[in-house]
Amino acid sequence: MAAKRAETFFPLVAGDESKLNHSRHINYWRRCLKTYLPYQYTSNDSNRMSLAFFIVSALDVLGNLETGITPGEREGYINWIYHCQHPEGGFRAFPATDFGELRNENNKAWDPANVPATFFALLMLAIFGDDLERVKRRECLEWLTRMQRPDGSFGETIGENGRIEGGNDIRFGYTGTGIRWILRGSVEGPVDGVSDINVDKLVECIRISETYDGGISEARFHEAHAGFTFCAISALSFLDRLPLPTSPNNDRVRGLSNLPLTLHWLASRQTATLDDDDAYDTNKDGTNSSATCHDADSFAKLSGFPPKNSESSYKGQPTSQFETQWTGMNGRCNKIADTCYAFWVTGSLATLNHLPIIDRPALRRYLLDKVQHLVGGFGKMPGDPPDLYHSYLGLATMAILDEPGLKSFDAPLCMSNDARKHLESLSWRRKIVGIRDGDEAEIAASSRVEIAKPDGMQVEHEASSDRSHLTLSGG
Amino acid sequence: MSKYSDDPAWSDIVPLPQDDGGPNPLAAIAYKDEYSEAMSYLRAVMAENEMSERVLGLTEHIISMNPAHYTVWLYRAKCLFTLSSDLKAEIAWLNPTALKHLKNYQIWHHRQTIIEKLDSADGEVTFISSMLEADSKNYHVWSYRQWLVRRFDLWHEGELEAVEGMLKEDVRNNSAWNHRWFVVFGNEKMEGVDDGVLEREMDYAKAAIYMTPQNQSPWNYLRGLLRYAKLPASTLKEFALEFASPEKPDEVHSSHALDLLADIYAEEENKKEAEKALDLLAKRFDPIRANYWNYRKSLLELPAAAS
Numbered sequence: 001m002a003a004k005r006a007e008t009f010f011p012l013v014a015g016d017e018s019k020l021n022h023s024r025h026i027n028y029w030r031r032c033l034k035t036y037l038p039y040q041y042t043s044n045d046s047n048r049m050s051l052a053f054f055i056v057s058a059l060d061v062l063g064n065l066e067t068g069i070t071p072g073e074r075e076g077y078i079n080w081i082y083h084c085q086h087p088e089g090g091f092r093a094f095p096a097t098d099f100g101e102l103r104n105e106n107n108k109a110w111d112p113a114n115v116p117a118t119f120f121a122l123l124m125l126a127i128f129g130d131d132l133e134r135v136k137r138r139e140c141l142e143w144l145t146r147m148q149r150p151d152g153s154f155g156e157t158i159g160e161n162g163r164i165e166g167g168n169d170i171r172f173g174y175t176g177t178g179i180r181w182i183l184r185g186s187v188e189g190p191v192d193g194v195s196d197i198n199v200d201k202l203v204e205c206i207r208i209s210e211t212y213d214g215g216i217s218e219a220r221f222h223e224a225h226a227g228f229t230f231c232a233i234s235a236l237s238f239l240d241r242l243p244l245p246t247s248p249n250n251d252r253v254r255g256l257s258n259l260p261l262t263l264h265w266l267a268s269r270q271t272a273t274l275d276d277d278d279a280y281d282t283n284k285d286g287t288n289s290s291a292t293c294h295d296a297d298s299f300a301k302l303s304g305f306p307p308k309n310s311e312s313s314y315k316g317q318p319t320s321q322f323e324t325q326w327t328g329m330n331g332r333c334n335k336i337a338d339t340c341y342a343f344w345v346t347g348s349l350a351t352l353n354h355l356p357i358i359d360r361p362a363l364r365r366y367l368l369d370k371v372q373h374l375v376g377g378f379g380k381m382p383g384d385p386p387d388l389y390h391s392y393l394g395l396a397t398m399a400i401l402d403e404p405g406l407k408s409f410d411a412p413l414c415m416s417n418d419a420r421k422h423l424e425s426l427s428w429r430r431k432i433v434g435i436r437d438g439d440e441a442e443i444a445a446s447s448r449v450e451i452a453k454p455d456g457m458q459v460e461h462e463a464s465s466d467r468s469h470l471t472l473s474g475g
Numbered sequence: 476m477s478k479y480s481d482d483p484a485w486s487d488i489v490p491l492p493q494d495d496g497g498p499n500p501l502a503a504i505a506y507k508d509e510y511s512e513a514m515s516y517l518r519a520v521m522a523e524n525e526m527s528e529r530v531l532g533l534t535e536h537i538i539s540m541n542p543a544h545y546t547v548w549l550y551r552a553k554c555l556f557t558l559s560s561d562l563k564a565e566i567a568w569l570n571p572t573a574l575k576h577l578k579n580y581q582i583w584h585h586r587q588t589i590i591e592k593l594d595s596a597d598g599e600v601t602f603i604s605s606m607l608e609a610d611s612k613n614y615h616v617w618s619y620r621q622w623l624v625r626r627f628d629l630w631h632e633g634e635l636e637a638v639e640g641m642l643k644e645d646v647r648n649n650s651a652w653n654h655r656w657f658v659v660f661g662n663e664k665m666e667g668v669d670d671g672v673l674e675r676e677m678d679y680a681k682a683a684i685y686m687t688p689q690n691q692s693p694w695n696y697l698r699g700l701l702r703y704a705k706l707p708a709s710t711l712k713e714f715a716l717e718f719a720s721p722e723k724p725d726e727v728h729s730s731h732a733l734d735l736l737a738d739i740y741a742e743e744e745n746k747k748e749a750e751k752a753l754d755l756l757a758k759r760f761d762p763i764r765a766n767y768w769n770y771r772k773s774l775l776e777l778p779a780a781a782s
Contacts, residue, residue, distance in 0.1 A: 036505035045504055046543045052501035076499025083496030095495050096514055097546055102491065102522040110521040110546045124501075159549050166545065167580060212656055212699025221661045222618055223653040260774075267767035268691065324763050333649040333691055335612065357767040 018368035020403055021376065022062065025395065028376025028386060029058045030068055037388075048094040049084065053120035054392035057415045060127045061399050061407050078130050081121050086113035089139025093117035112157035112165075115147055119175035122182045127419040131426055137183050141194045144179055147172070152201030153219075169218040170209060173202055174231035174238075178413065181238040182423060185433035192432075199252075203241050206232045206255045213333065214261030226269055226331040226344035229262070233348045234412035244353065259352070267357050269329045269345045274337045274370060275382055326370055327362040339371045339378050343393035346400045347411040360401050367394055478509065478536075479516045484529060490515035491522060510540050521550055526557040535568070542576045548585045555589070562593050570602055574609060583615045587622060596627040604637075611641065612650045621657055634658045646683050652692045655679075656699065676700055681714060688718050688729035698735065708738045715739065721751035730760040737771065746775050 059065040084092045090113025097111040154176040156166025208220045215224025216232040236255040243254040328337025329345040349355045370382045377386025378394030399409035407416040479485045534551040606616045641651040683693035718732035740749035757768035
């Protein structure tokens, strides 16, 4: 039913050129930037820093941030971010816990800095072109070491008596290692007298979260999930601990103990099951019901068709049956597609230098024809209204897929390469990661992240010596 | 009428309004007055570390509007413990609240804190079942269930039977398959599993495959068992051939069988048959993943073919 609603907005004729409606997306995001978000976002009030990041970064990726705001507004936004900086390092996720002058030792447990919010605040400062000189960098890194538990996992906030609160899943390991990468690259060991996090322990934590089917889960023995898989792979990339030829050649423990299996799991996420209505009776023998049968359509429908395309080559387009013109990504085995998983999966594969193993044109068409919304932004599923989260991750996926008119994108940092280059150019950071003034050429070379692969397959074993952004630390 | 400012029970409190940091706040939300007011009172009582019955009411009110508020839950827990409140009543309140906010993280953390303190899993399994009835693949519920099994040593308290019941209902429920793996292999007190268990699990996965050959969950489970037991993929050759063979392209019943056969042939260094299986997948039985299957074909050219 939902699919039909969407089809009335976007007539689906195979062969029609699918388009990213730039101006509508810009309008959507500018409305989010310049006017109040509707009260329905109240349940996300505690995630304001991430909502802010989606808005600012989306406009940056669309190339509209600089032109769309005045210098005064830019300064005002930067000041708001610093307003959320926590007196003891890190950032609050929203201003609502700030007691102002009433803050004291007895009540500070209710007003902590927040790990994901700190990551997003720092990224936003980079996007705005700020120099991060007002960031309490030393305090932030010291606080970060206190966020790690003995088992290697990270928490979200520090509560009473220094207790680490929040889940122990890799979302916090991802954003924690992201903070570390922003403030000190992937240099291991103490920097300026501030000790490092326990990198080996965190990598170990990720390794035991790998599942029997090759994905990565929230914690040991939990179910493989594309979101956690992205977080784990990105964390490993921030730490230079991926099992890739581009990672430093040393004997440190790496994450992803079985890369081929993880790639299998990631490739398995692409699906033509976009809607509950797509449920399909595979066997026609009563063992399946429409309620239980998901992700069977590619096989069941297509095996009924005679093979049309006999010349499908490795470099060419996949067989183009009508049913596979639009395929999204699910987040777990036997679930239906959802816009956000398009990002978690493509982001993971881009970081692993294996993006071409999926069907990118079909994913692009799914995003543009099925979940892109008339007013701009993306919905979660066909026919759904847009929301900030799905709209940002939909747009980010389009950038990863090299959509013309969008800025090139860094998957682990989840923002434009322009913003990343700005971060890397900051003199205090260059000092820490050991880049001297004469190393300009190397920075430029390493800055060209090869997310934008040509159409031909660029697989791991031929990924050559191009240095990914992760290897800056060696510089 | 304002809920707090007009209530004599709150007249001693000076509400603390939110400082949104200047003229250009980001992601500013059009709060309803009800929320703004409640939050101003929350800040005021938190700043004083007040622990009282009215605080419990206020936190409940905030949670109904913003369940993701990460410190309101911690504050509430401390308040409950300080007042020696009835924790069973707290769980009774949490049950419908969890059902209302199925995707919320904090609520589960809070539940763990309370159940930990109660030191009893009474009623929890029933509650989990009702949650799974509402959403049989809810990630938080399954994660919580694992915590509960470990914490209260429920390994042999009907977990395997419960999973079987759920798989009977929906053999494609991958969360249930994963939980099965946890129940069989997740008990750290056990040192590995014996061959009988391994065989039982293989048979179970195979039976599910006979029922739904195109269901990836039991295939993944079966292949996970092989890797666990460090057995070669060829152990399953005869089984896979029941569902597909590169020689009989018109009688393929499962793309996952072809996938497995491709690995088996690669293991046997039978490049030609492996290529045939991968070609069938790319061109006919799983064209969504044509690029992936072709990539797998390219790996056959490498000296050490991938598993």
